[in-house]
Amino acid sequence: xxxxxxxxxxxxxxxxxxxxxxxxxxxxxxxxxxGEGTFAEVKFAQNTGTGEIVAMKVLDRSTIIKHKMVxxxxxxxxxxxxxxxxxxxxxxxxxxSRTKLYIILEFITGGELFDKIIxxxxxxxxxxxxxxxxxxxxxxxxxxxxxxxxxxxxxNLLLDSLGNIKIFDFGLSAFPEQGVSILRTTCGxxxxxxxxxxxxxxxxxxxxxVWSCGVILFLLLAGYLPFDELDLTTLYSKIERTEFxxxxxxxxxxxxxxxxxxxxxxxxxxxxxxxxxxxxxxxxEEYSS
Numbered sequence: 001x002x003x004x005x006x007x008x009x010x011x012x013x014x015x016x017x018x019x020x021x022x023x024x025x026x027x028x029x030x031x032x033x034x035g036e037g038t039f040a041e042v043k044f045a046q047n048t049g050t051g052e053i054v055a056m057k058v059l060d061r062s063t064i065i066k067h068k069m070v071x072x073x074x075x076x077x078x079x080x081x082x083x084x085x086x087x088x089x090x091x092x093x094x095x096x097s098r099t100k101l102y103i104i105l106e107f108i109t110g111g112e113l114f115d116k117i118i119x120x121x122x123x124x125x126x127x128x129x130x131x132x133x134x135x136x137x138x139x140x141x142x143x144x145x146x147x148x149x150x151x152x153x154x155x156n157l158l159l160d161s162l163g164n165i166k167i168f169d170f171g172l173s174a175f176p177e178q179g180v181s182i183l184r185t186t187c188g189x190x191x192x193x194x195x196x197x198x199x200x201x202x203x204x205x206x207x208x209x210v211w212s213c214g215v216i217l218f219l220l221l222a223g224y225l226p227f228d229e230l231d232l233t234t235l236y237s238k239i240e241r242t243e244f245x246x247x248x249x250x251x252x253x254x255x256x257x258x259x260x261x262x263x264x265x266x267x268x269x270x271x272x273x274x275x276x277x278x279x280x281x282x283x284x285e286e287y288s289s
Contacts, residue, residue: 044107054092057103064101072171077103079147079170087138089158089168108166110159117154122223125251131157132217134165139209142167148174148183148205152212153192154219174205181205190232191215191225195240195264207266214261221254222247226262240264 043056064070080091090106113131117123123131135157142149149156151172158166172187183205186197194211196203218226226244229235238244242264246255263269 053107055105055107057105059101059103061096061099061101073101075175076170076173079173079175082145082175083142083147083170085138085141087134087165087167088142089166105168106166108158108168109161110163112155113157113159113165114154116159117219117223123220125221125254128217128220128254131165131220132213135167135213135216138165138167139213142173143206143209146175146178146180148176148181149209149212150174150183150205151188151192152209152216153189154216155189157216176205183208188212190235190239191227193239194266195242196266198236198240204266207269210261210269214258217254217261218244218246218258221250 041058043058044053045056046053059073064073077091077094080089084090089108092104092106093102094104095102135152139149139152147170149167149170149172151169152167156167156169158168160166174183174185176183181204182202184202186200188197188208192212192215194203194208197208215226227235227239229238242262244262246258250258261269
């Protein structure tokens, strides 16, 4: 290919990209700026054709390159394109200009599950069970696609207008080769990280996510974390020893389930399949007894 041909192809690509952006902007009416962080700002916009409101995450390409986040952003986008589930925030479209990257996402109105816990304290057994079931359904689906979230926490769980959970923020997720579930990178939020992840050794990505879900279930029912220390060394020590106890007023079924999930032995910790079976096998009386 000659230099002239390469230039022509590049110009055609730029024209095509520009046209897509023009079409996008013509369809969207920007409503308000929701937030601005170090790497991105989030705007809400409305599709003038359908009336649908969407969230638009705008990233500066030079900032992404400067902070060496190109691979992370590519992986996150690939994962969100792959994972299509009712309990996962939906990715609508991704477009790019010379200077910006535009990620169009499902608009979620109910805020974070974390905020609900902060405002209301411990949740009812019925709400806790519903949220937990939606959580494990969504995460189990991610696992079926070979995706391991690795940063599950209430701050990364949104609530839609009907109060249903939407998993988001796949920035730390792993998407290894097909059939591979053993990971090595230590990451996540300390209070929700499994002991095996803290050991700086290889660990099963699915098991790490199961543990985080167990911590979230404890928090939903108790209103506080099972492992919570200001000093990280003390916190990690408690997690590694699985040093926690359920309140006396905990429902028996929930207490048994949490102890089976927060198992420091990765060989005996419950899988999502087993957890789902336990949940479905437990009727309301057993759960609240």
